[in-house]
Amino acid sequence: MSKIKYTVLLLGILFVTNADVHAANSPVTAPKVATTETESVSAEPSKDEAPLDAEDGDRVVTQKELQGLNSEVATLRDQLTRQLDRNIANSLRSLTIGGTLQERYTAVTSSDYPYTSNGFSVAAAILSFNGALKKDYDEGKNLTYSLSFLASAPTYNVQPYEAWLQYSIFQSLDTEKPTLYLQFGQISKPFGLEAQVGEDKKPAANTATFAGPGGFNLAARDIGIKLRGDLFPHFDPAYNYRVPFIEYSAALINGSGPNASDSNKSKDVVARIAFNAPVDYSSDFRGLTFGNSLYSGKKALLSNGAIISGGQGGASTTRFGQDLSYVSSPIGFTAEYAVGKDEALVSGTNVANAITATTQSRGYTFTLFYEWGEQFLTQARLQNVYDDWWPKTYQPFIRFDHWDPNTAVAGNETSILTYGFNLFFAQTTKLQLNYNVSVGKTPNLPNNNTNTFVAQFQYGF
Amino acid sequence: MKKWLKVFFPTAALLIMAISAQAAEHPRVIRFAYPAATNPDYAGSPLVNVINNQNLFEKEFAKDGIKIEQSFIKTAGPGTNEGLAAGLFDFADYGDFAIVLGKAGGLKNRLILSPSKGGNVYILARASLHINSVKDLRGKKVSYWKGTVLQTQALRVLEANGLTEKDIRQINLNGADALAALAAGTIDAVVGSYDRPLVDQGLATLVYDTRNFPVSKRYREGLVVSEDFAQKYPDITKRVAKVFIQAAYWASQEKNKEQLIQLLVKTGAKYKYAKGEIGVGNLSQKDQFDPRPDHENTNDYKGLIDFSLKNKLIRTNIDVDKWVDKSYADAALKELGLQNYWAK
Numbered sequence: 001m002s003k004i005k006y007t008v009l010l011l012g013i014l015f016v017t018n019a020d021v022h023a024a025n026s027p028v029t030a031p032k033v034a035t036t037e038t039e040s041v042s043a044e045p046s047k048d049e050a051p052l053d054a055e056d057g058d059r060v061v062t063q064k065e066l067q068g069l070n071s072e073v074a075t076l077r078d079q080l081t082r083q084l085d086r087n088i089a090n091s092l093r094s095l096t097i098g099g100t101l102q103e104r105y106t107a108v109t110s111s112d113y114p115y116t117s118n119g120f121s122v123a124a125a126i127l128s129f130n131g132a133l134k135k136d137y138d139e140g141k142n143l144t145y146s147l148s149f150l151a152s153a154p155t156y157n158v159q160p161y162e163a164w165l166q167y168s169i170f171q172s173l174d175t176e177k178p179t180l181y182l183q184f185g186q187i188s189k190p191f192g193l194e195a196q197v198g199e200d201k202k203p204a205a206n207t208a209t210f211a212g213p214g215g216f217n218l219a220a221r222d223i224g225i226k227l228r229g230d231l232f233p234h235f236d237p238a239y240n241y242r243v244p245f246i247e248y249s250a251a252l253i254n255g256s257g258p259n260a261s262d263s264n265k266s267k268d269v270v271a272r273i274a275f276n277a278p279v280d281y282s283s284d285f286r287g288l289t290f291g292n293s294l295y296s297g298k299k300a301l302l303s304n305g306a307i308i309s310g311g312q313g314g315a316s317t318t319r320f321g322q323d324l325s326y327v328s329s330p331i332g333f334t335a336e337y338a339v340g341k342d343e344a345l346v347s348g349t350n351v352a353n354a355i356t357a358t359t360q361s362r363g364y365t366f367t368l369f370y371e372w373g374e375q376f377l378t379q380a381r382l383q384n385v386y387d388d389w390w391p392k393t394y395q396p397f398i399r400f401d402h403w404d405p406n407t408a409v410a411g412n413e414t415s416i417l418t419y420g421f422n423l424f425f426a427q428t429t430k431l432q433l434n435y436n437v438s439v440g441k442t443p444n445l446p447n448n449n450t451n452t453f454v455a456q457f458q459y460g461f
Numbered sequence: 462m463k464k465w466l467k468v469f470f471p472t473a474a475l476l477i478m479a480i481s482a483q484a485a486e487h488p489r490v491i492r493f494a495y496p497a498a499t500n501p502d503y504a505g506s507p508l509v510n511v512i513n514n515q516n517l518f519e520k521e522f523a524k525d526g527i528k529i530e531q532s533f534i535k536t537a538g539p540g541t542n543e544g545l546a547a548g549l550f551d552f553a554d555y556g557d558f559a560i561v562l563g564k565a566g567g568l569k570n571r572l573i574l575s576p577s578k579g580g581n582v583y584i585l586a587r588a589s590l591h592i593n594s595v596k597d598l599r600g601k602k603v604s605y606w607k608g609t610v611l612q613t614q615a616l617r618v619l620e621a622n623g624l625t626e627k628d629i630r631q632i633n634l635n636g637a638d639a640l641a642a643l644a645a646g647t648i649d650a651v652v653g654s655y656d657r658p659l660v661d662q663g664l665a666t667l668v669y670d671t672r673n674f675p676v677s678k679r680y681r682e683g684l685v686v687s688e689d690f691a692q693k694y695p696d697i698t699k700r701v702a703k704v705f706i707q708a709a710y711w712a713s714q715e716k717n718k719e720q721l722i723q724l725l726v727k728t729g730a731k732y733k734y735a736k737g738e739i740g741v742g743n744l745s746q747k748d749q750f751d752p753r754p755d756h757e758n759t760n761d762y763k764g765l766i767d768f769s770l771k772n773k774l775i776r777t778n779i780d781v782d783k784w785v786d787k788s789y790a791d792a793a794l795k796e797l798g799l800q801n802y803w804a805k
């Protein structure tokens with residue numbers, strides 16, 4: 001073969017080899033999309049990149065392109081595995097970490113009596129861990145857990161807030177069948193509304209007096225076991241709206257408050273039954289609920305703060321409450337009434353010679369609110385949005401809160417009228433503005449008229 | 462000076478009245494809602510994706526200074542109905558059964574277009590069970606999402622095979638949960654949409670699909686407008702119908718099929734499955750995107766309502782002849798010169 005032919009042959013071999021190497025090293029690209037002429041009434045081209053090319057769309061992918069794609073996938077897999085090992089937290093079971101913070105500014109704007117101070121505070125900081133220990137796709141008989149810690153003003157001691165296991169005894173997937181759950185651990189008390197409802201029924205920053213530590217302390221957690229369920233559910237599939245005609249809940253608790261062992265042999269009983277209007281979503285009666293609650297327990301007989309001999313569980317405590325609520329976005333109201341009887345020692349040093357008396361207390365609250373926005377539309381607000389989006393919701397409200405610590409004594413009650421406005425502006429975030437006009441009565445003394453402005457920023461994650 | 466005032470104030474008043482009248486002719490914003498696709502930038506509806514891809518809303522309404530707001534609802538029909546009931550949306554494009562549920566539940570709207578028809582469902586079963594036909598589903602745990610088109614489609618397929626809901630153990634799970642349950646082996650079959658990753662993974666087999674089911678019994682997309690909006694802004698309603706018909710005309714053409722499939726892929730679907738959804742089986746691409754609310758559309762909705770009443774899915778009958786409003790589509794078709802394009 002002549003030198004020229006050898007040279008041409010050599011150049012040809014070099015060319016083909018180089019082409020293969022180039023193809024192997026080139027990144028894998030998707031087939032081009034060529035433009036096709038259409039009779040679209042739109043004269044301007046599409047906002048897509050290169051349009052489809054019919055020939056490229058039919059081209060066969062080569063072995064080397066496939067190998068290149070496999071290499072890319074393998075590289076991504078290795079990167080992800082390294083990240084999972086080093087940079088991403090793991091857990092043994094399903095876990096959602098969440099938290100809620102309430103940061104508050106309180107200012108007394110006027111008062112008939114001297115007051116301590118205005119200022120900022122962290123009203124509450126909660127860190128929570130929730131998840132499922134067992135998820136049942138067949139009937140939804142799931143085993144779930146919750147563990148949370150709370151620090152709040154004024155002590156800021158971090159303590160367990162909720163710590164419970166919950167099992168779904170009945171199936172929970174079919175929306176047209178009843179449910180029944182068993183909860184065990186440190187739980188909320190199933191009494192009324194103020195003690196246990198979410199922000200859709202409680203717009204005010206402060207809990208009503210009767211439900212808080214200044215009243216019956218119904219909002220405090222306790223350790224025990226609780227059954228809650230519902231009967232005769234009504235389901236409107238047009239809105240994925242489920243409402244049971246009857247909701248019930250009953251708990252057996254220590255009665256000693258959160259993070260405390262039982263102080264006597266008796267267990268306290270708390271129970272609530274509520275009736276909901278079993279109507280379609282479009283009904284004017286949607287959101288109407290009437291509830292009755294009962295609490296019965298035992299406390300210690302105390303003399304100057306100390307338990308008298310044999311006095312553990314010697315004093316009876318009962319509460320009875322009724323509530324009525326109508327929450328049908330955009331308008332709603334809640335009304336709750338609770339009366340309690342507490343036995344206390346009048347004189348005596350032991351159970352045998354103890355003389356007791358019963359004090360009756362009473363509290364009630366009424367809240368009226370209105371909202372503009374999608375905060376409480378559970379289905380419509382779940383939107384696919386590429387950026388960080390959340391609908392704004394505006395909620396003005398007014399609340400009247402009344403507490404009488406001893407109905408046998410005249411002129412010792414407290415009334416608080418709250419004018420409020422809530423702004424929901426990001427997912428799990430809201431700004432609350434409350435103006436509390438408080439009138440506190442003490443027998444034989446002038447009224448204590450105090451006006452307080454509260455601004456609270458609550459956010460969760 | 463007085464002469465000047467005598468001229469100025471009436472002129473200013475007339476000007477203000479004219480501006481106010483002009484403003485009343487147009488809304489500041491038109492609000493749309495659709496069920497969301499997997500990818501957050503896309504709707505489940507092919508025509509909506511065509512509209513957005515070609516900026517047809519902007520081209521039609523930007524010159525009037527009208528803003529367009531679009532909401533992609535993760536909870537599909539129930540979420541769309543909730544938003545319509547709360548007055549958050551003016552138009553919604555979603556599945557026929559959810560539209561019927563909303564209307565039967567009291568929503569005040571008008572059905573003005575049928576953006577697409579012949580929607581398909583696919584029944585997947587666990588590969589290990591060797592289920593070969595719909596009849597083999599008797600006694601099995603079958604999941605479909607209640608309140609969506611999957612429910613009516615599932616019941617129609619069962620009925621066509623001599624079965625009812627009582628012959629199966631119905632499990633109510635949404636799409637993602639249903640596939641997870643099927644993969645975990647806790648349910649036996651799923652009625653779902655066309656994307657079938659479990660089949661690719663060898664965990665499920667395709668038992669049945671509706672691509673050759675009678676078209677009148679397959680699901681449709683519907684475009685509804687709230688009564689308030691239609692009464693206040695009839696011209697805008699017609700122009701919205703025009704935009705959808707423009708998109709339908711483009712989508713109905715064979716030469717645009719590949720671009721249409723590529724748009725489906727962008728919603729999160731696999732190419733090979735998206736390809737099987739455009740102009741296949743017993744429905745041509747042109748007929749699939751026939752948007753006219755004609756007698757065929759009316760008959761299909763009547764059939765769906767009768768079926769829903771018979772199966773106690775709704776309790777209230779709907780007068781479809783009063784509910785469907787063809788006037789906007791007719792005017793838009795005439796303006797575009799497409800009156801005879803879909804005529805048979």
